[in-house]
Amino acid sequence: MFVCAGCGTELTAPVSRVALPDHTHYGAWEELHPPLMDPATYAVEPLPTGPPWRLWGDVGEDLAAEQGVYLPQYSVSFGSRDRIVIAPGDSRGMALILEKCEGYCMGIDGRDGPNLACEGCGRPVATRMDDCGLWQTVWLEPDAVRRVPSGLPAVPVPDWDELDLRTCAVAPVELDGSRSRRWEAAVPVALAHLVVACEGRPVELPGPLAGLVGDTVADYLPAGPPVLTARLAGPGRPVPPSGTGEVLLVPRHPVTGEPWRPPHGTAPVVPLDIGVWAHLVLPAETSPRPATGTLPEGVLRDDYVVPPHRWRGFYPHDRAFSDTLAHLPDIRRPELRAYYDRYSGPGPY
Known part of the structure; x- marks a missing residue:
């Protein structure tokens, strides 16, 4: 599980690491989406994501490459690396920072940075995102949280x-x-x-x-x-x-x-x-139904x-x-x- 790096308040349920889904950042416009992550799982995004953003013309090829971007883009993220994503239902001990809950039309899109604060100390620790076109997520800031053992047996990685x-x-x-x-x-x-x-x-x-x-x-x-x-x-x-x-x-x-x-x-x-x-x-798969004839008396379809x-x-x-x-x-x-x-x-x- 993850706890607040400042005061130790538990911020998540016990979770196990899985691969970051390919569709993490790509939803459908004007649609509400389900949670990105399965319950009791988390993933890590190694690339910079979220604000602040800088225009390509102000960044240049060399600095953009340091951010992991190798073709011209409209803007380049200079947000945190290694942000941790969980399902909203696995979050604990956090409260919305209301003045940072802007969105497009149906929810919160995280445009203002972390919008969840630790209930123990008030430190901004995560970003809730659930607006249209976004998979429902909570992104933990890597510098604001730390991972601690949950006490549950580790989930083995299957071959x-x-x-x-x-x-x-x-x-x-x-x-x-x-x-x-x-x-x-x-x-x-x-x-x-x-x-x-x-x-x-x-x-x-x-x-x-x-x-x-x-x-x-x-x-x-x-x-x-x-x-x-x-x-x-x-x-x-x-x-x-x-x-x-x-x-x-x-x-x-x-x-x-x-x-x-x-x-x-x-x-x-x-x-x-x-x-x-x-x-x-x-x-x-092929249907188990018989190609001809009828079901025997008393047999349910x-x-x-x-x-x-x-x-x-x-x-x-x-x-x-x-x-x-x-x-x-x-x-x-x-x-x-x-x-x-x-x-x-x-x-x-």
Whole structure:
């Protein structure tokens, strides 16, 4: 758990560290979102986030690179590094600082910096964010809190072969028929890594992913006939042979955040949200209902629910792509200059 660094007041329930979700900073405009984090978990954002912000023209390339930004942006964050994010329901012992609760229209967006104070000493310790377009979060300031043992047994980190992929999988369509906001952020994040891994060369997406989002993400990829092939690889799948002309889309571990690595071979790997990856690689379920005939007398029906009907297309989150690309140091390599020149104006970002 985390406590106030000033007076020791408990500020969170017992929480265990997991990987920072790919969709952390990318929600849908004019929509209220659920909590970003699962209960009893926390994650750490290593990059600077939040205010103060400085315009790119006032910062320059060298100073921006020190902040982890390698392509021109409208503004660059000079906020804290290593901020800790938890679900709002896991917060304890904090009260809102009312004069710092500005937002756009539906909640608080954190524009004024920390808006939660420790109830023990009044020190600003965290920022609540829940406005439209934002996943509901509480961000603890790293210098204002400290981590202490909760007294509960540590949660072991599962090996790759211990993960239950079916519980990890996230469907691309929600139960109400809307597209998954997690997919719409996670896919362009992976595409940014894919562009860099392919060094700007055209690449063909694997069949399952191409079938779901291929047409809508085509403009994000380098133009021209494919010279590389992306394929899905990871735990429980055949080990890909060592060779050239392939790049591997692999899952990020849900706890460590590290991408799966093949036991041998030199093919580049591209991390993909494990929820998206698991949905792509798991076999489709088939209904247990009999194809013909009727159920025996006295047997209750237990049908699968009707699959949701998609009521709108897949819209990749443009800023998820552009932000991820801008935070990858290799985007400055000469091999990627042609791609950058093509997309630095009007385009996917």
